[in-house]
Amino acid sequence: MVVWTRAVVRTWRCRPTNFSRAFSEKLPTPEAKGRNVQWVFLGCPGVGKGTYAARLSKLLGVPHIATGDLVRQQLSSHGPLALKLVDIVSQGQLISDEIVIDLLSKRLEAGEAKGEIGFILDGFPRTIRQAEILEGVTDIDLVINLKLREDALIAKCLGRRTCSECGGNYNVACIDMKGDDGETRMYMPPLLPPPHCETKLITRSDDTENVVKERLRIYHETSKPVEDFYRKRGKLLEFDLPGGIPESWQKLLQALNIYDDDEDKKSAAA
Numbered sequence: 606m607v608v609w610t611r612a613v614v615r616t617w618r619c620r621p622t623n624f625s626r627a628f629s630e631k632l633p634t635p636e637a638k639g640r641n642v643q644w645v646f647l648g649c650p651g652v653g654k655g656t657y658a659a660r661l662s663k664l665l666g667v668p669h670i671a672t673g674d675l676v677r678q679q680l681s682s683h684g685p686l687a688l689k690l691v692d693i694v695s696q697g698q699l700i701s702d703e704i705v706i707d708l709l710s711k712r713l714e715a716g717e718a719k720g721e722i723g724f725i726l727d728g729f730p731r732t733i734r735q736a737e738i739l740e741g742v743t744d745i746d747l748v749i750n751l752k753l754r755e756d757a758l759i760a761k762c763l764g765r766r767t768c769s770e771c772g773g774n775y776n777v778a779c780i781d782m783k784g785d786d787g788e789t790r791m792y793m794p795p796l797l798p799p800p801h802c803e804t805k806l807i808t809r810s811d812d813t814e815n816v817v818k819e820r821l822r823i824y825h826e827t828s829k830p831v832e833d834f835y836r837k838r839g840k841l842l843e844f845d846l847p848g849g850i851p852e853s854w855q856k857l858l859q860a861l862n863i864y865d866d867d868e869d870k871k872s873a874a875a
């Protein structure tokens with residue numbers, strides 16, 4: 606069970622702009638007096654947005670919506686949109702605001718039809734325009750900005766693997782680096798697949814060294830200003846990853862003032 610001490614359930618506020626009207630119409634009903642969390646994960650490629658967003662989504666019972674996943678679903682459908690997007694994504698460029706907003710709106714609409722309330726967004730917003738549109742249609746409670754040094758980010762992207770059968774995400778990179786002070790150790794052990802997935806691992810086509818470097822460059826140029834956008838609005842929580850998943854997860858829960866009863870039982874039983 607999760608005991609939640611900080612994220613306050615707020616009243617919905619809807620302020621649609623002309624451009625964003627179609628988007629807002631697809632968001633959950635504004636009549637709701639109380640609602641679930643509406644959080645955003647920011648951070649460079651490879652920082653672990655997907656990993657921590659997925660864990661929080663499970664813990665808090667809200668959908669984890671990754672625009673990168675929505676884009677990859679389009680690519681694997683091989684439809685007309687896939688043809689338009691394939692080169693952009695494989696070169697590490699961002700797709701247009703209009704297309705990504707359309708994909709996200711459809712995903713939110715489908716979620717609403719299933720009774721989903723709240724969300725944890727991962728990979729959106731990535732431009733100031735996307736952030737302004739989102740701000741215009743709904744109230745984001747909290748933006749978690751995950752941070753990690755660049756050499757570790759590149760190693761993590763190059764180590765990413767997915768099981769083509771079960772969809773499980775793994776990482777074969779073992780990161781063991783000294784901090785800038787020459788003493789602090791940054792250790793991130795690999796997250797290896799179980800034996801039945803080992804032979805089915807695939808690598809994302811945009812996780813090659815050149816494309817990862819281009820995605821990082823674009824992040825600094827286009828997405829970094831989004832951090833400032835939320836910083837100015839007092840919504841940004843900065844979080845430097847201290848190491849591997851178990852350590853980082855515990856520290857993240859502390860930073861969010863979330864107390865996870867089940868984790869406590871697991872460590873007591875260990």
Ligand SMILES: Nc1ncnc2c1ncn2[C@@H]1O[C@H](COP(=O)(O)OP(=O)(O)O)[C@@H](O)[C@H]1O
Nearest residue numbers: 650651672673676694698699700705728729731
């Ligand atoms: N909000 C967005 N705006 C524009 N393009 C996006 C957005 N989200 C995802 N994409 C496209 O999908 C690709 C993969 O996204 P994602 O899985 O989030 O990558 P990353 O590992 O770089 O965070 C991006 O490089 C980009 O082409």
